Amino acid sequence: MTNLRIESLSKTFGTFTALDEVSLEIPTGKFVCLLGPSGCGKTTLLRVIAGLETPSGGHIFVNGEEQTKVPTHKRGMGMVFQSLALFPHLDVAGNISYPLAIRGADRAERERRAEELLELVRLPGMGARRIDQLSGGQRQRVAIARGLAIDPKVFLLDEPLSALDAGLREHMQIELRQIQQSLGVTTIVVTHDQKEALTMADLVIVMKDGVIQQAGAPMEIYRNPANPFVAGFIGTTNLLQCEIRDGAIEVLGARLPVAEGDRIGVAQGRAQLSVRPEHVAIGPPGGEIEAEIIFLRDLGESRHLLLQVGGQEINAQLSPEMHGAYRPGERVSLSFRPGERVVVA
Amino acid sequence: MSADTDQRATPGWIGLWPALMLVVFFLVPFGIMLAVSVSQRDPAGAFIPGFELTHYARFLTAFFAKVMGVSVGVSLAAAAICVVLAFPFTVFLSSMSHRIQTLALVVLLSVLSLSEVIVGFSLSTLLSKTAGISNLFYWLGLIDAPVAYTPSLFALITGLCYIGFPFAVLVLYPPVSRLDPEIIEAARVMGASGPRAFFGVVVPNLRSAIVGAFILVFVFTLGSYLLPQLLGRSEDWTLSVHITDQAIYQSNLPFAAAMSIFLMLVALALVGLASLAGRQRGAA
C-alpha cells in the first residue's frame, strides 16, 4: 500500500529552484534515505512533506489524502531536527510527551507512554533528567522517542546523526533501523552520508539540483548507477572517458570486450566507464594497460593504491590475496574485472 | 498566503498595538513640541499657536552660546574621564569569573539606575564640610581644616563621571567581552609584554567601540539635569537645566521646546555617528 505519494512537487526560493517537479511513491513501512550533496533539495523536500514549507506547485498525498493545504500541526507527522530542537525548559519526559499533551492526553497516559518510549530507545527511567544533563547520543535517542510519540503517519529525520562522532553514529544507524523495523513506521531520513544510506535504507533516493537522479534499493543503486553523478556519489568509483564500439569498451588505449554481467547503458559512441576500486586488479608489468604507482595507503583491513595512467588517476583497492610488496614509482599493469564494469552516458 | 507567513509564531497585527502606543505617546508629543517651538510665548504658562522662529533665533545670542559651551565642555570632560577609566576596567572585568562579573554588574546597574537626585545628595554629602572626605584629609594631616568641595565645577564633573562610568562600562561590555581572548594570547606568545599586548592589540581592535562609547557617554551626561543644580554653581548650568528652567519657572515653553529640538538633533546626530563607528568595526 502506498503511504506517501508526491506528484510533480516544485519549490522555488526567488530565482533558486530547490525542487523541480519531483514525483515519488513510498510504500507503507519503508525506510527511505534522501541522499545528495548540500543544496540538492533533500531537506526542502522533507520540510515540504512536514508542511514547514509551502510548495510552489504539485501535490502530496498521505494515505490517499491531499496534504498540501493541511497546516503543519494537523499533519500528524513525527520529526527529528538536525539541531534536535529539544526544548530546554522541559525535562526528558516533558519533551517526549509534548505531542501527547498538545492532544490533551491526561497525565497518567503521558507518563506511561513516555516511559514506554524511553524503554524503546534504551533510556529507561531517565524521564526526569534535564536536557542539558544528557550526552549527545542520549539527546539523539530522546529526539527519536519524541518524534515517535504519537505513532506518526510518516517519521521524518533531517540529518539526525550528523552531530555524533563516527563510532556512535554507526551504532545509532543500526539502532534507528531496528526501532523502525520493530514499529513498521514509514521513515524518511535526509543524509549526505552514502554509508549511512546504505546501512539503513530499504529505498535510497539520490537527488541533485532539485531533481531525483535515481531511486532504488541500496545495492541496486550501488551496482547499477543510472548516471555518472550517482556512480560517483554512492561509494567511490573511477570514472573514465571511454567509447563503445562493436561490443567492446575502448578505454585508456585498450580494447576490452564486453563480458557477461557488465552493465552497458550506451549502445555506441562516447560514454563514461565506472569501475569501483575493489574491481581494479593489479598485475606484473606487460599487460594491456600499464600504470605507475603514485601513492600507497595501508589501512590495515584494506590496502589502497593511487595509480596513474597517461595523466588519469585511478584508485585501486587490493583484495587480500594481492597483498604484494608494492612501492611508489613501480610500474604495474592493471585490469578491470569483467562483469563489474558499468558504462553510463 | 505564502509559506513564510504561515510559519511565523505571531500574526502581523500583533505589531499594531505597540505601533499605536508609540505613535500616540511618543511621536505625537514630538510633533506637538515642534509646533510649540514655533508658537508664541504666553506668559501665563502655556503657549499661543502661531508660527515664528524667534525662539530659534535666540540660539545666536551670547547667553545661548555660553550655555552650549558649558554643556559641551563638562560633558566632554566627563565622557573622556569615564571612557579612560572604564575601558581597562571592562577589559579586566570580562576576563574574570562569571561570579565576579555578575557581582560587578549588580553594583554598576544599581549605581546607574539611581536617581540623579540620590547621586547628587550622596556626592554632596561625600564632598561636604561636615560629613565629607575632607574630614579624612584633615585627620590625616593633609589639610588644616575640613572644607566643602561643593558646589563647584569639580564636584559637577565628579558627579557626571559617577553616573557616566557605569554607563560607559555597560556600553563597552558587549564588544569587549566578545573579543577573542586568543588574539591576546597570540600576541603574548609572539613576545608582546602585557601592556604592549593591551595597547598594541586590544585597544586598536576595539578602537571604534571606544569611539562609540565615548559619544554615547557624552550624550548620556549631556542629558543630566539635576547634578548641575545640586553640585554645580549656577554658571555651570547645562542646556538640560535651562530647558527645565525655561519650561517651568520662566514660563517660556516655546523657547524650551526649541532648545529641546536642538538638543535632540545634536543627540540624534551623535548617536548616529556612534552606531556608524560601531558598524565600521563589523566591516573591518
Added chain:
Amino acid sequence: MTGWLKRAYVLAILLLLLAPLLVVTGVSINGPQTMRFPPVEPSLRWYGALFEDSAWLVPLGHSLLIAACASALSVAIALPLALFAWERNGIAARLLTGVGLAPFTLPPVISALGFMVFWMTVGGYGQIWATIVSHAVFLVTLPLVTISLGLKGIDRAFLEAARVMGAGRWTVMRTVIGPLLLPFIVSGYAFAFVLSLNEYIIAYMVAGFTVETIPIKIFNALRYGYTPILGVVSVLFVALAALVFGLIGRFGDLPRLMGAERSRRE
C-alpha cells in the same frame, strides 16, 4: 599587567562607586538631626520616622504605584513589539524597533518636555495616570532590549518542532516561546521598575506639582535643608535596586543579559 594589579584596579573602582553610598548610609544612622560622618549616637530612629511621616509615605506610595503600573504597561508594549520584529525584517519592523529604542537613548529632558506639552494639549497634565503612561513609553526600551535578547536565543527549530508535533500558533506561544521568554520578561519588568522608581524629570514635568514621587520629594526637601530621612530614603532605594539586580544576577545570566556573547563556565 599581572592578575593581581588588574583585580586591585577593578576593586578600587568598585569601592569608589560605593564610597558615596557608604557615607550616606553612615549619615542615615545619625542619632540627632545632623549630617555627620562618622555618625554620632548611631540609631535607626530615622528609619522608623520615615514610616510614620505621611509627607514621605504619600510620595513613596505614588512612586511604587507608578513604577508597578508603568513597567507592566512597558512590558505590554515591548513584548508584542519584540515578537513582531523578531520574525520580520521589513521597514515596518525596523522603524518600530528604532522608535522603541529612541526614548531611552535621547537625553530624558527632551521626552519630558514632549510629554509635558502633550498632556497639556490633550488633558491629563498633573494626573498620575499621565505619569504612568509617560514612564511606560519612556522605559519601553528596557523590556524591548531584554525580550529581544531572549528571542535571539530561541532556536527557530523549536517552533517548527512544536508545530510538527501538533501545536497551533497559540499553543506554540503558550508552551514554548512563553516559558523560554519568561526570565527575560521578568528582567525587563524589573529594569523598568527600578528605573521608573528613580526617574525624576518626566515625573516632575508631567505631574510634579500634584503627584509627588520620592525623587521629587528628595529634591524639594534638599532645598529646605537637611534631614536624615533623606539619607534613609536614599539607602532604601539603593538597597532596592541592589536587591532587584542581585536577584536577576542570582536567577538569570546577568553577563549575557548585558550583552556578553560567551558566557563563561561556572
